[in-house]
Amino acid sequence: MNLFLKRVFNFVLIFFSGLTGTLILINFLTRNSLILKLEHDKNYVVLGHSHSECAYDDGFIDKFKNVSQSGEAYLYTYLKAEKLIKQNENLEFIFLEFTNNQIQSSMDIWIKDKEFIEARYPDYSSFMSYTEYQIMASLNLSKLLLEIPSGIEQNILFIKNRKSNFLNNYGRHLKLDKLLVKQDLLKIDSLYAIEQSKSKEVSKLNIKYLKKIIELCRNKGVQIVLIRTPFHPLYLLNKNQDLYNAFIKSDFKDVKYLDFSRFQLELNELADTQHLNKWGAERYSKWFNEFLKLGRLDQPTVDSLILIENTRLKALDDFLN
Amino acid sequence: MLFNSFDFAIFLPIVFILYWFVFKKSLKLQNALIVIASYVFYGWWDWRFLSLILFSTLVDFLVGRSLGQENRETKRRVLLWISIIVNLGFLGFFKYFNFFLESFQDAFSLLGMDIGGRALSIVLPVGISFYTFQTLSYTIDVYKRKLEPTKDFIAFAAFVSFFPQLVAGPIERATHLLPQFYKHRQFNYALAVNGCRQILWGFFKKLVIADNCAEFANQIFNNSEAYGGSTLFLGALFFTFQIYGDFSGYSDIAIGTSRLFGFDLMKNFAFPYFSRDIAEFWRRWHISLSTWFRDYVYIPLGGSRGSRWKQIRNVFIIFIVSGFWHGANLTFILWGTLNALYFLPLLLLNLNRSNLEVVAHQKILPSLKELAQIGITFVLTVLAWVAFRAETISHAGQIYAGIFDYSLFSIPREVLSSKMLVCIALVLIFVLMEWIGRRREFAIEYLFDSYPRWIRWSSYMMIIFLMGMFMQTEETPFIYFQF
Known part of the structure; x- marks a missing residue:
């Protein structure tokens, strides 16, 4: 019996040592070979989840690249930002989406849930440090272990194609064709119920990584601007606006913050209450481009430009009606 | 669990x-x-x-x-x-x-x-x-x-x-x-080690072979109207390996686990897809159920004694009941009936006990005759599995009609993908391993047994690594749980 247990123990030990060694070696090779390079004329990037992914059509914005990705928690954004800053000396500004749902505890699901680990871990495994592995292991060890081979497989692919630029794997503008129809807005009761059911607690992990991103940018001399992308007013229904304001005024009072949420959108410019469709993204991105050209990244400028745009839109509507 | x-x-x-x-x-x-x-x-x-x-x-x-x-x-x-x-x-x-x-x-x-x-x-x-x-x-x-x-x-x-x-x-x-x-x-070291190997092989069959084949079998069977004969036959082939990997994999894990506790369970599968006729297939497939029906139903009914009609009746009873045991669906009865029909000529010609030894017993490769026998038996089995997998009798009929069509001789381009080719390669490796180990209780029972431990352990680690690489991330239940 003792011999059996000893050999089983040795086998498991050798196996896991081998696996860890392989993981470390492949992660090391990937880390040194994976290219996430911006074009030379791009100095601005926007990072965040689906809100910014759908809103910023970088085809209409000069010097700008959208590297946002749906369902991305700040943990992954941090790893991506670290890589982008390291590989792109021309990067001057990071616009980082910071909206109401990113402080909710449900954000932890974006790190620990099966489908999110499946979607993110293989691409990010080589960026992750011991700390991130520890966090993920504490949240969902079994899923993490199951995904390790996929991570190795993906990294082998990266190493094999080490001359290619994989930036688009890590985020790009998503064009949505969908239209928000009035019937969607009539589902107000169900939207309300969904929001009610969500925990009002804060995701400490997401906030922690948001702070890490800010610190990283400051240390590396890259300017960071927190932004809130436009959405339909119903998005704020029963949302945590007070809590959100409190964060802006306390934890992030030293960080530049621009709120574009009052940018008025027509129903046919929205895919749903929180995402712009491609028509909305086009108008907003063109407007955003003009805003950037002014070179005054402050809230009064944002507000006055939004006011002008909203007035223009209203006049256009009145004319058409 | x-x-x-x-x-x-x-x-x-x-x-x-x-x-x-x-x-x-x-x-x-x-x-x-x-x-x-x-x-x-x-x-x-x-x-x-x-x-x-x-x-x-x-x-x-x-x-x-x-x-x-x-x-x-x-x-x-x-x-x-x-x-x-x-x-x-x-x-x-x-x-x-x-x-x-x-x-x-x-x-x-x-x-x-x-x-x-x-x-x-x-x-x-x-x-x-x-x-x-x-x-x-x-x-x-x-x-x-x-x-x-x-x-x-x-x-x-x-x-x-x-x-x-x-x-x-x-x-x-x-x-x-x-x-x-x-x-x-008493704890028996050799038995426990053997059990661990069998568990490992069972997991490989389930996680790598069955679950990967399931993906394509489901894709093809669930959209059978859209596909031609060659694709439908390919779907049936995938299901053939899915059900074998799934069920024999479970049996291997069960037998291996029992060995860890000092128990010896009966063998349930003996490389059935290398059978040279249907009678041999049924001596090698789900042995515990076949012998149960043989001992408690077939023999009490008279077995192969008595008149020819009585023998034929008994064969049909045993296969139809066996089919019905799998589930309350006419498709299982059709599956049992097909197998009875396959078995009947062997019974009538007294050939049902002609292949008792393992195929190519003293040889590395089978003879051409054996290869042809294995091929024919395998194709018959694949066709029978169509009935087993189909949702309804009409679904089975639709698939059979699709298979027995000129499109059977076309290349199934509509479903071919690199992922499918990888799966086919894995199945071929698996078949090769099974062929090499066909004289054993299970394929890797004595894998590299005469080699130093580090070679043996490396081969086990390779199997585990392959499992990690190709396993589906979902925990998929075993097919036979539903029976």
């Missing part, structure tokens, strides 16, 4: 340590631990159905005791029927109630009569067909005086609920397994 779950990965070492370290000195306590562990294992899925197992155990234990004390034949027969009615009653209710109700409704509606009745929403208890047959074997053997009735309730409960084989077999005979619970068990 699924074998391919983290729950089981934690459960097994705990039970193992308790079994060999804490309760090592007491046989009674070891058996009691097996009962508790088995009930936890089963209850993990749905604890309510533990009452069914417990009730079956109690009934058969008491019937067995009474049979042991009773000499009057009439009363013994009554006792046997009590056990049969209780066990098959549960099985019939949970598994076949709705099927018979709907069949009667359909039959009467053809005559223009509405007999009413409403289908019940019944949850089929996992593994009910397996443990019911296992416990029935005890009563029947006691009735036939092949086995002394047990006085040890805990040992009997452990025999009925033994967790490695509780939910999907092998369906053990009381004469083989029950006595093992009476004997003091």
